[in-house]
Amino acid sequence: MKIRYMLSELWIAFGFPIIVLGIIILVYYFSKKRMKKNVFFYKIFRYIKISSCIIFICFIIIEALIINYPKYNRNSDDYIIVLGAGLDNGGVPNLILRERLDIAIKCTKENLAQYIVLSGGQGTDESTSEAQAMSEYLQAKGIEKNKIILEDKSRDTNENLKYSKEKIEEFSNKSISDIKVKIVTTDFHAFRSSILAKKNGYKNFDNYSSTMPWYFVPSTYARESIAVIKSILFDK
Structure with missing residues (x-):
């Protein structure tokens, strides 16, 4: 059971995202020249890149807050x-x-x-x-x-x-x-x-x-x- 949990979580954390990222890179590599020739698709792709950068920055900020939030308070409570x-x-x-x-x-x-x-x-x-x-x-x-x-x-x-x-x-x-x-x-x-x-x-x-x-x-x-x-x- 423990091994199954571990493999499942490792797949979610690393395997699936790496495959998705690989597909995105391949699509970009084989279509970037065509996109540059088409003004409409080039603008869309540019907006996607900008949006991706913003999302990534927000992700890093939120992760920093999650990691650094105080988690072990030993005060007495009701x-x-x-x-x-x-x-x-x-x-x-x-x-x-x-x-x-x-x-x-x-x-x-x-x-x-x-x-x-x-x-x-x-x-x-x-x-x-x-x-x-x-x-x-x-x-x-x-x-x-x-x-x-x-x-x-x-x-x-x-x-x-x-x-x-x-x-x-x-x-x-x-x-x-x-x-x-x-x-x-x-x-x-x-x-x-x-x-x-x-x-x-x-x-x-x-x-x-x-x-x-x-x-x-x-x-x-x-x-x-x-x-x-x-x-x-x-x-x-």
Whole structure:
């Protein structure tokens, strides 16, 4: 299973992009002379080159922000929110999600928060909600059930934070702006989760992130830059 994951992620990160880039270079090489003779196509190709340069610069800037965003804050907070990441075999936290849950356990043992909010709904291919599967994992590791709050409606990161806010406010009878929250996710995801936390009214929050196997890094960080733009423009 681990080898299959590794090969899949390496293909997404390196194999597929290299093939696409190779095709683009070949098309350019064999058609550039013809394009120069045709004013219309030459102008279009010029705009494509300029646009590609702008997109590349934006990609580099976003990646720098994702990489350099603070990810390991050890301040004491009132609540931990663990963001869902998917289940294996329909009902078991996957590798990335287990890493996040282990960080939540570590934070709890170090008294960095009193309560853990587990955020994640049930997918069409899952036999239970992510929140319930996470709860079972934590309880098996010795976390008391009365310290766990389930949020089992969300389908994405924005909804994770939106519905977790509702659960926390209901549980505490306080506004989210008056509550200190620690968001537990994976390192590549910390920057975007902070953007969405601010959009959802969180004022006093920080991040404590888990890491991931090296073979996940290229593809997840590359995809995350696109997700950041999507969250900025469309998530409310």
